[in-house]
Amino acid sequence: MSDLKLTTTEVITTLYNLILNKATRTWEREQLMTTKKALEQENDLAVESAKLEAVLRPLAVRHNLTPDVADFYAQLTNQPQESFDLSRFYxxxxxxxxxxxxxxxxxxxxxxxxxxxxxxxxxxxxxxxxxxxxxxxxxxxxxxxxxxxxxxxxxxxxxxxxxxxxxxxxxxxxxxxxxxxxxxxxxxxxxxxxxxxxxxxxxxxxxxxxxxxxxxxxxxxxxxxxxxxxxxxxxxxxxxxxKKNRQRYQRIENARRQYLALQHLRSKFRLVWQRLGRHFKK
CATH class of the missing domain: 3.30.1060.10 (Peptide methionine sulphoxide reductase MsrA)
Structure with missing residues (x-):
């Protein structure tokens, strides 16, 4: 893991917010609380961050962390994702x-x-x-x-x-x-x-x-x-x-496009056969 680009105070604050986040799963919350307590006891930030990253990794690689925890994991691994600016939406x-x-x-x-x-x-x-x-x-x-x-x-x-x-x-x-x-x-x-x-x-x-x-x-x-x-x-x-997960998105989107393309192709063939059937009945 690369050096974490956050201070101990910033990490504790982030952990606190994630622990209170209603979307955070119970298991995730337990891991976050363990790290938060260790940091509050002035344990080494790099060591505790590495421990947390290691325990979250199996779920992270399967894209199975809840969204906000996934964003924090990206920070732990120095692959931060920019927050989506919703100001225009409002x-x-x-x-x-x-x-x-x-x-x-x-x-x-x-x-x-x-x-x-x-x-x-x-x-x-x-x-x-x-x-x-x-x-x-x-x-x-x-x-x-x-x-x-x-x-x-x-x-x-x-x-x-x-x-x-x-x-x-x-x-x-x-x-x-x-x-x-x-x-x-x-x-x-x-x-x-x-x-x-x-x-x-x-x-x-x-x-x-x-x-x-x-x-x-x-x-x-x-x-x-x-x-x-x-x-x-x-x-x-x-x-x-x-944009954030291009490879995973492309796999999902390709399957979706193939399904719809096949559906549209079948529809065209069916309409052609219907027209031909009407033509030969005349």
Whole structure:
């Protein structure tokens, strides 16, 4: 492990906050408390940090630490991840700015397809649609909060319009899967378009009707259109995951793309056969 670029006081403060963090798991909390007590007894920072890093490592390499503890582990190993700046998210939008909220499986795969488009100001991963205030990732994963993983997009409507974003959403999700998305199973992954106003609702509903009428899918379209409720930004670890953990993201995204590509190809073949069948019946 490289030399830790934090002071003892900074580490103790961080440990204290992580111990109080409701998202921290019991086992993690026990390890953090052990290190905190050792440092408060003026034990060597480098030695205690190395011990903590070693005990957390098995979970860290499997990406199984809770998000805030994972961020701290990155600091322990001198691979700090910059905190995601949410200040823009809380600012009042300009007259030419709008917001869109989409849920389509794991939010890790929902950011890049939108963020890389012209006119997109910000994409935030988070939770919405449920009843629990300021939920954590672990809480949402229990499927008891009513929340789904989603992204909230701030966009410049002079460059890109809401209908364009809805069209992208249909391309990157499976609208026939109400139990999740591809490999992401559970109600927290169900596909939803959350609308901010009547204009967005009309655009989304018209788009959905056109998709149904196209007969592109053999199964029913189950993506719901619901009124937007409070959107809770997810932990720092989850923000812009496609940039922070590029290799892991690419493995997940490649599997997702292959599934959707095969689904779209089957749909095209089915439509072609239907047209040919009608032609030969004439």
């Amino acid at each position: 600012q009042v939008d300009q007259p030419y700015e709008e917001r869109a909220i989409f849920a389509g499986g794991c939010f890790w795969c929902m950011v890049e397809p939108f963020e890389t488009r012209p006119g997109i100001i910000m994409v935030v991963s988070g939770y919405t649609g449920g009843t629990v205030v300021d939920p954590t990732y672990d809480q949402v994963a229990t499927q008891t909060t009513g929340h789904v993983e989603a992204v909230e997009i701030i966009f410049d409507n002079r460059v890109v319009n809401y209908a364009d974003l809805v069209a992208i959403f249909w391309q990157i999700t499976d609208p026939t899967d109400a139990g999740g998305q591809i490999n992401d199973r559970g109600q927290q992954y169900r596909p939803v378009i959350f609308v901010q106003n009547q204009k967005q609702r009309q655009i989304a509903e018209d788009s959905k009707e056109r998709l149904i009428a196209s007969k592109r899918y053999q199964k029913p379209i189950v993506t719901t259109i619901e009124a937007a409720t409070t959107f809770w930004p997810a932990e720092n670890y989850h923000q812009q995951f496609y």
